[in-house]
Amino acid sequence: MSMADDVTAHPEGEPTITEGVTPDRTWPLYEVFVRGKRGLNHVHVGSLHAPDDHMALHNARNLYTRRNEGVSIWVVRADAITASSPDEKDPFFSPSADKVYRHPTFYAIPEDVPHL
């Protein structure tokens, strides 16, 4: 699973301020990543809207770590994430499929050889 799986960039690109529209509609979307405990990677947990990076971080703390779920949070503006295409048939990943010699099971070793 790629890190940016849930990311939805704003479909129309950068949001614009329109008259008669509440300001929070234009607040950017942030993706939230939480490190559950020391020794683990940050993992994507969801998203939220906030007027700036700082408030995004505070809102993420309130929303996603109410029960000690994390020791560290990243917030990243969704429009700053570049994601690969979700289509599994995408040739993007095909170079890794035909290099079976990269896997340990490619090599036949007699069973009675220890520690290999």
Added chain:
Amino acid sequence: MDRDEQELAEAFDATVAAEGRIEPRDWMPEGYRKTLIRQIAQHAHSEIIGMQPEGNWILRAPSLRRKAILLAKVQDEAGHGLYLYSATETLGVDRTELTEKLIDSRQKYSSIFNYPTLTFADIGVIGWLVDGAAICNQVPLCRSSYGPYARAMVRICKEESFHQRQGFELLMTLMAGTDAQREMVQDAVDRWWWPSLMMFGPADGDSPNTQQSMAWRIKRHTNDELRQRYVDMTVPQAAALGVTLPDPELRWNDERRAHDFGAIDWDEFTAVVKGAGPCNAQRLAHRRAAHEGGQWVRDAASAYAAKQQTRRQEGEVAA
């Protein structure tokens, strides 16, 4: 449907049939996307409106302990609403638009929240019966075919367990109290039992979308299956508590290995869905007032962010 789309549809069907997960930027049928948006938004709205009946008792909770618990629970409901709005946004809708649809009555929320919380025992019964029904509905959705929805449900179900247990404990405490307190619990059970059964939605024969939703794996069991499971789970809990579920026809059926229960008043259900419940107007008016009354907070946050950004830019120029 052109050939490319045919291929995409086949790939989608194969993924779903193999219990795979559909992720946000995957191709999906338009009906699947629309149904999910409606289902998840309705669920999100229910969490948000669901803060009101319980919030009603925060200032009147009988002890600091109960007040702290109730505050935490109501905060969780807000959190659940936000996890779910976050999931709907992966389908290409904007959560501000969903809030507007809710307060304009263009999208629904669970009818259970249109009943009033008359006594503090209602807080316990909501935790036990209403959250119990919600758990019954939601646990299977942790395996929904739509990845972001399934993941949101996993988080929510973990937290619902606290909700149900605090409710049951609250009721056990009341049941160990005075006769008046025990009567208060029974009265609350009498009022909430039937609406809780209605939470599972219309009987299978009157639920035309069930089949398609089950084929898409965004619904895992029929309404009647879940309702039966809930009744069977709740009967021994009621016995442990020492309350009577208000249904003279409720009894164990040895042949079916399940409980038989009386007919649900579907006219009441339909009336409440259509807006004639005791609190429909009040709930929406309150949600609208909170949204509009909160405008200055959103404005202030935007103004603060703009000011900070200007200062940073000026700082960069000076440096």
